[in-house]
Amino acid sequence: xxxxxxxxxxxxxxxxxxxxxxxxxxxxxxxxxxxxxxxxxxxxxxxxxxxxxxxxxxxxxxxxxxxxxxxxxxxxxxxxxxxxxxxxxxxxxxxxxxxxxxxxxxxxxxxxxxxx
Amino acid sequence: xxxxxxxxxxxxxxxxxxxxxxxxxxxxxxxxxxxxxxxxxxxxxxxxxxxxxxxxxxxxxxxxxxxxxxxxxxxxxxxxxxxxxxxxxxxxxxxxxxxxxxxxxxxxxxxxx
Numbered sequence: 167x168x169x170x171x172x173x174x175x176x177x178x179x180x181x182x183x184x185x186x187x188x189x190x191x192x193x194x195x196x197x198x199x200x201x202x203x204x205x206x207x208x209x210x211x212x213x214x215x216x217x218x219x220x221x222x223x224x225x226x227x228x229x230x231x232x233x234x235x236x237x238x239x240x241x242x243x244x245x246x247x248x249x250x251x252x253x254x255x256x257x258x259x260x261x262x263x264x265x266x267x268x269x270x271x272x273x274x275x276x277x278x279x280x281x282x
Numbered sequence: 283x284x285x286x287x288x289x290x291x292x293x294x295x296x297x298x299x300x301x302x303x304x305x306x307x308x309x310x311x312x313x314x315x316x317x318x319x320x321x322x323x324x325x326x327x328x329x330x331x332x333x334x335x336x337x338x339x340x341x342x343x344x345x346x347x348x349x350x351x352x353x354x355x356x357x358x359x360x361x362x363x364x365x366x367x368x369x370x371x372x373x374x375x376x377x378x379x380x381x382x383x384x385x386x387x388x389x390x391x392x393x394x395x
Binding site for chain 2: 170199201203209210211213216218257268269270272273274275
């Protein structure tokens with residue numbers, strides 16, 4: 167069974183608009199962590215934001231925020247005021263005790279394109 | 283700090299050849315990982331290590347081997363390369379701890395013809 171599901175293969179957004187990238191996860195472990203990474207066309211993996219399952223507040227890092235809905239098992243990434251440089255692949259990933267050794271399971275990604 | 287470094291950046295192999303992908307980190311991280319990323323897909327874990335001398339299989343280990351003789355280095359060995367191993371390979375490291383992210387190297391693009 168898929169542990170991480172990203173249902174949007176591609177998204178197109180106008181510059182300066184906000185965008186939400188969807189991520190749902192599946193785990194029976196009460197302790198888990200959720201991560202978002204950005205992969206620009208140059209190929210490197212860039213860490214964006216982390217949310218722990220026991221964190222009371224949604225994580226924020228600059229223009230990035232995580233809309234964490236625990237009961238729905240969703241951890242959507244919100245990018246405010248999108249910029250051309252936000253065009254990239256975005257991956258959601260999860261760590262839980264099933265993974266052990268701090269391993270991550272990645273979703274298949276969403277390709278975000280920002281139009282001028 | 284250089285972070286996580288990988289060599290080579292690109293490589294073309296013929297079917298049946300072998301090679302070693304190098305990975306090094308200078309952050310004194312205990313945990314290291316090898317992933318492969320096929321076109322348009324997410325990352326899949328090949329092997330990982332929780333410290334020098336300790337390695338274990340990930341989701342897709344067949345056709346690969348690893349070793350971890352030092353904290354800094356975690357090479358990935360491909361024996362008898364096959365076209366199915368054409369992929370981009372990422373090495374990553376982590377200090378451990380629940381909320382620490384993995385730090386990724388720049389990747390190695392491998393083509394097997």
